[in-house]
Amino acid sequence: MVETPIPNRRAIIDRREVAETLHALDAEGTAALRQAAVAVLREAMDAGRAQIAARLAEKPSRGTEIVESYAFLFDQLLRLLYDFTVQRLYSNSNPSAAERLSLIAVGGYGRSEMAPFSDLDIGFLTPYKQTSWCEQVIESILYTLWDLGLKVGHSSRSLDDMVRMAKSDVTIRTALLEARYVWGDEALYDEASHRFYAEVVEGTAREFTRDKLEERDTRHARMGDSRYVVEPNVKDGKGGLRDLQTLFWIGRYVYKVRDLGELVEHGLLTAEELRQFRKARNFLLAVRCHLHLISKRPEERLTFDVQPEIAGRMHYAERTGKSAVERFMQHYFLVAKQVGDLTGVFLAHLDEQYGARGRRFAMPTLRRKPRKLHGFVIDRGRLSAPRDDFFKKDPVRLIELFALADKHDLEIHPLTMRQANRDEKLAGTIRDNPRANALFLDVLSSPRDPGKVLRWMNEAGVFGRFIPDFGRVVAQMQFDMYHHYTVDEHTIRAIGLLSRIESGDLIEDHPLSHAIMQKLISRRVLYVAVLLHDIAKGRGGDHSILGAQVAEKLCPRLGLDAGETQTVAWLVRNHLLMSATAFKRDLADPKAIEDFVLAVKSPERLKLLLVLTVVDIRAVGPGVWNDWKRQLLSDLYQLAEERLRLGHKQDGRRERIAAAQDAVGQRLGWSATKLSSLFKRMPEAYWIAENDEAAARNAQQMADADAEGDKLSIVMRPDEDRGATLVTVYTADHPGLFFRLAGAVDMAGGNVIDARIYTSRDGMALDNILVQDPLGGTFQDPGQLERLETAIRDSIANKHKLKEKLEARPLPRPRADAFHIEPLVLIDNKASNHYTVVEVNALDRPALLNGLAHALFQSKAMISSAHIATYGERAVDTFYLTDLFGEKIANAAKLKAMQKRLLEAAAEPGQQEKEAA
Known part of the structure; x- marks a missing residue:
C-alpha cells in the first residue's frame, strides 16, 4: 500500500x-x-x-x-x-x-x-x-x-x-x-x-473472505466488541488498523488490487470514501508510531498513562470543558467510527457479489423477493432505500428507516446506511417535525431492542444531527479509570440495559428494578431521562444542572407534556443523588434517609430514580456493578419507600431500639437478666445500625470470647448477598484501633468498603468491617481469610511497621499514576443529627484508608462508621465522627486542624514531597 x-x-x-x-x-x-x-x-x-x-x-x-x-x-x-x-x-x-x-x-x-x-x-x-x-x-x-x-x-x-x-x-x-x-x-x-x-488464490475468494470476517469477529469479541472502550487497542481493536487491513486483504484477494486507489476502480469505495480511508489510516498509524516511541516497545494499547503525552505530541490543545487528552481521544473515536462505516460499505459490495447465490456473510437469506414497506424495499431480509434520492425527497424517512427496522426486527442494508450517512445533515431540517419526533420516541422507548437500533442511528450520524445535544457527546471520552466507554456509547448501553431489565432478561440480577418497571405510570419518562442523564458532559459546568436545562427544552419537542418534562428534568438534575446517598452516607442514620426523602418527595420519582441509578452504574463498564451496590441501593429504596408511605407515623428512635432489642432477644433465647446486660452494654447507635441477625451473631461472639477469656476475637463470615465478607473484631478498645484494622485488611490484599465501629459501655471495641477482594468480589478464599486474621493480630500487636509496609505495596491499578486528583475534604455538620460527617476525595492508593484513619486518630475524633467507595482511580471515603465525649465536633479550630491533617494524609506521596520542598 x-x-x-x-x-x-x-x-x-x-x-x-x-x-x-x-x-x-x-x-x-x-x-x-x-x-x-x-x-x-x-x-x-x-x-x-x-x-x-x-x-x-x-x-x-x-x-x-x-x-x-x-x-x-x-x-x-x-x-x-x-x-x-x-x-x-x-x-x-x-x-x-x-x-x-x-x-x-x-x-x-x-x-x-x-x-x-x-x-x-x-x-x-x-x-x-x-x-x-x-x-x-x-x-x-x-x-x-x-x-x-x-x-x-x-x-x-x-x-x-x-x-x-x-x-x-x-x-x-x-x-x-x-x-x-x-x-x-x-x-x-x-x-x-x-x-x-x-x-492458491484462484477460486478461493469466498472461503478466504469468510475466514477473514470470522477472524475479525473473534478479534472484536476478544477486544471487548466495542470501538468505544476508553483504552482502545490501536492495532486489533474494533475500528482499528486491523479492520482497515482486513478490507485491503479482501480487496487484494478478490480483485487483485495492488494499491488503495484501485478499490475505487472496482466500485468498492467511492472517491470520498477512499479519502476517508487514507485519512483514517494515516491518523491511526501516527498514533501507533507515537505509542511505540513513548513505550519503547511494540505497545498497541492506548492506555491512560500515554494518552496525555500523545495528545501533547500531536498538538491537541485544551478547550472550554474539554482537556487536550479528551479532545485527542474524541478524534480517535470519531476515526474508529469512520472505519466502522467504511467496513460496512465495503462488505455490502462483497455481499452483492456473493450474496445472490443464496446467502449473505452476515445472516441467512430471509426473503429472495423484495417487497415494499412504507416505500422502503426489503431485500433478502434487509431494509433498503429504493433509490438514491429517497431521503432527500422526504427527510423524515431518515428517522422512519430506524423506526421500521426496530418495529419489524430488520437489519439495514449497508448501502442504505451509506446513503443515510451521506444525507445525515437533512436530519437537522426535521427537528421540529412532529412525526419525526414521534418516530424517534417510538425507537427510544421500544419494547424490543432500542439499544441496537439507536447504535445504528448513531453510526449513521443521524442521531447526533436529529438530537444535536447528543451529537456533542458522540465519541467523547472522560479521562478517568471509572468510565469504560465514551459518553454516547455509555448512554446507548444504559438504554439497552433498561430495556433488558423491563423485558425480564436481567430479572435475576435486578428483581427489584424489574418489578418496579411493571408498575411505572410513565415508562417513556424513564427512557428519555436515561437518554439525557449525561448529555451535558464536557460543557465546563455541572452536567446534571446543564442536562436538566437541555431536558426542559428537548422534552416538549419530543412530545412529552409539562408534567413529564418536569419529571425528566428532575431525574437528570438528581441522577447522582441516590448513588451518592447509598454509597457515601450511613443508611442507619435517620437524617440521611430524611434528607433523601425530602429531595425525592414522591414514590413515583423514587421508583424512576432507582432504575435510572441502576442502569447508569451498570453501563459504566464491566466489574463496576456488584452485589454490595445492589444491596445498598435496595436498602435505601426500602427505607425511603417506607418513609414516603408512612410519613410521620413511623416509629421514633426509642421505639426502633426497643423493636431491634426484642428481635435480638427472640433470636438468642437468653435469660432476661443476660439480655438486659447486653442491651445496656451496647450504645443506642448500635441497635439502630445493625439488623437483628448481625446483632445476635455479635452478641454470641462477645459472650463466647468473654467466657473463654479471649482478648482478641475475630470472626469472618462471607456474605454472598452483599458480595463481601463481614469481619467482626472484638477486643479491648484503645486509641487508633481502626487505622490498624484498615491497614491489616490492606496488607492481606482486601479492600474495606464499609465499617461500623462501636465501643461498649465497659470499654470493649466491637468493629463490624465489610471486606471485598480487589475485583469487588467476596473475600472468602481460605488462604485469604487466614492471611487476613494473621494480619489483624500482627497489626493490633504492633509487630510490624505498618505504614512503611503498606506504602511499599504496588497499586492494584498501576495506570492510576497517570492521574492527579487534588485532595478534597468536606466537613458537614448538618448531614446528621448526631455525627460530624467528613468526606475525603483523593487518588486511590495503598494505605490511603489507613492514613486517613490515623489522621482522625491524631485529631482525637471517634469514628462511628466509615463508608468507602472507589470510582476508578478516585477514592471517596466518608466518616461519621464524634468527639471523645460522643458529641458532634463543633469547635472551628479543631475542625480546621482535622481538615489539614486529612488533606496531608490524602495527598499523593510525590505531591507531599513537592509541597514540603
Whole structure:
C-alpha cells in the first residue's frame, strides 16, 4: 500500500555511502568480518531511526509517511546486508539453478507499514530444496539481524513448500498476500507471485473472505466488541488498523488490487470514501508510531498513562470543558467510527457479489423477493432505500428507516446506511417535525431492542444531527479509570440495559428494578431521562444542572407534556443523588434517609430514580456493578419507600431500639437478666445500625470470647448477598484501633468498603468491617481469610511497621499514576443529627484508608462508621465522627486542624514531597 513519497530519503539512509563503508571493511575470518558489518549497519540503522523519529516530532500527524520511512530504512539495510553476505561472506561466482535466493517482505512490512518497534517480517524463497550455500546465506543474514537487536519473523521455503503451506494455513496465505520483493533473484519472486495467485488464490475468494470476517469477529469479541472502550487497542481493536487491513486483504484477494486507489476502480469505495480511508489510516498509524516511541516497545494499547503525552505530541490543545487528552481521544473515536462505516460499505459490495447465490456473510437469506414497506424495499431480509434520492425527497424517512427496522426486527442494508450517512445533515431540517419526533420516541422507548437500533442511528450520524445535544457527546471520552466507554456509547448501553431489565432478561440480577418497571405510570419518562442523564458532559459546568436545562427544552419537542418534562428534568438534575446517598452516607442514620426523602418527595420519582441509578452504574463498564451496590441501593429504596408511605407515623428512635432489642432477644433465647446486660452494654447507635441477625451473631461472639477469656476475637463470615465478607473484631478498645484494622485488611490484599465501629459501655471495641477482594468480589478464599486474621493480630500487636509496609505495596491499578486528583475534604455538620460527617476525595492508593484513619486518630475524633467507595482511580471515603465525649465536633479550630491533617494524609506521596520542598 505504498502511496506517500518519502522526502529526502538519503537523510534517512544513503545506501551507496554505507555500501562503500562495508566494502572497505577488512577483518580476518568470516565471523570477524560479519561482526564488523554489524557495527556499520547498527550505526546506519540508529541514525535512520533517529531521523524518522525527528520527522514525526516535527510533523506528528503524518503516520503513513513515517511507517513507509521505517520500511524504506529496513529495505536498504536488508539490501546492504544481502549484498555483503553473498559478495563478501559467502561469494558464489557461478551459482547453479538451485542456488538462487529471493528475499521478500511479508505481513505488515510487506505492505510498507512498519511502526518503530514492529517485527521485521521477512521470507527467503528458493526454487527447490535449500542448498548448503542458501542455508549459509540465510543463517548469516538472520544472525546479523538478531545481533542488531531486531525481532525477526522469518520463514525459508521452496516454491512448492510456499504453495502447499499457503493452501493449508490462512495466516500464511494472508502474509504472502502482501509479499513484496526486497532483493535477490527477482525472476524467482515473479515466479512465486504467479504461482501464488494461480494455485492458491484462484477460486478461493469466498472461503478466504469468510475466514477473514470470522477472524475479525473473534478479534472484536476478544477486544471487548466495542470501538468505544476508553483504552482502545490501536492495532486489533474494533475500528482499528486491523479492520482497515482486513478490507485491503479482501480487496487484494478478490480483485487483485495492488494499491488503495484501485478499490475505487472496482466500485468498492467511492472517491470520498477512499479519502476517508487514507485519512483514517494515516491518523491511526501516527498514533501507533507515537505509542511505540513513548513505550519503547511494540505497545498497541492506548492506555491512560500515554494518552496525555500523545495528545501533547500531536498538538491537541485544551478547550472550554474539554482537556487536550479528551479532545485527542474524541478524534480517535470519531476515526474508529469512520472505519466502522467504511467496513460496512465495503462488505455490502462483497455481499452483492456473493450474496445472490443464496446467502449473505452476515445472516441467512430471509426473503429472495423484495417487497415494499412504507416505500422502503426489503431485500433478502434487509431494509433498503429504493433509490438514491429517497431521503432527500422526504427527510423524515431518515428517522422512519430506524423506526421500521426496530418495529419489524430488520437489519439495514449497508448501502442504505451509506446513503443515510451521506444525507445525515437533512436530519437537522426535521427537528421540529412532529412525526419525526414521534418516530424517534417510538425507537427510544421500544419494547424490543432500542439499544441496537439507536447504535445504528448513531453510526449513521443521524442521531447526533436529529438530537444535536447528543451529537456533542458522540465519541467523547472522560479521562478517568471509572468510565469504560465514551459518553454516547455509555448512554446507548444504559438504554439497552433498561430495556433488558423491563423485558425480564436481567430479572435475576435486578428483581427489584424489574418489578418496579411493571408498575411505572410513565415508562417513556424513564427512557428519555436515561437518554439525557449525561448529555451535558464536557460543557465546563455541572452536567446534571446543564442536562436538566437541555431536558426542559428537548422534552416538549419530543412530545412529552409539562408534567413529564418536569419529571425528566428532575431525574437528570438528581441522577447522582441516590448513588451518592447509598454509597457515601450511613443508611442507619435517620437524617440521611430524611434528607433523601425530602429531595425525592414522591414514590413515583423514587421508583424512576432507582432504575435510572441502576442502569447508569451498570453501563459504566464491566466489574463496576456488584452485589454490595445492589444491596445498598435496595436498602435505601426500602427505607425511603417506607418513609414516603408512612410519613410521620413511623416509629421514633426509642421505639426502633426497643423493636431491634426484642428481635435480638427472640433470636438468642437468653435469660432476661443476660439480655438486659447486653442491651445496656451496647450504645443506642448500635441497635439502630445493625439488623437483628448481625446483632445476635455479635452478641454470641462477645459472650463466647468473654467466657473463654479471649482478648482478641475475630470472626469472618462471607456474605454472598452483599458480595463481601463481614469481619467482626472484638477486643479491648484503645486509641487508633481502626487505622490498624484498615491497614491489616490492606496488607492481606482486601479492600474495606464499609465499617461500623462501636465501643461498649465497659470499654470493649466491637468493629463490624465489610471486606471485598480487589475485583469487588467476596473475600472468602481460605488462604485469604487466614492471611487476613494473621494480619489483624500482627497489626493490633504492633509487630510490624505498618505504614512503611503498606506504602511499599504496588497499586492494584498501576495506570492510576497517570492521574492527579487534588485532595478534597468536606466537613458537614448538618448531614446528621448526631455525627460530624467528613468526606475525603483523593487518588486511590495503598494505605490511603489507613492514613486517613490515623489522621482522625491524631485529631482525637471517634469514628462511628466509615463508608468507602472507589470510582476508578478516585477514592471517596466518608466518616461519621464524634468527639471523645460522643458529641458532634463543633469547635472551628479543631475542625480546621482535622481538615489539614486529612488533606496531608490524602495527598499523593510525590505531591507531599513537592509541597514540603
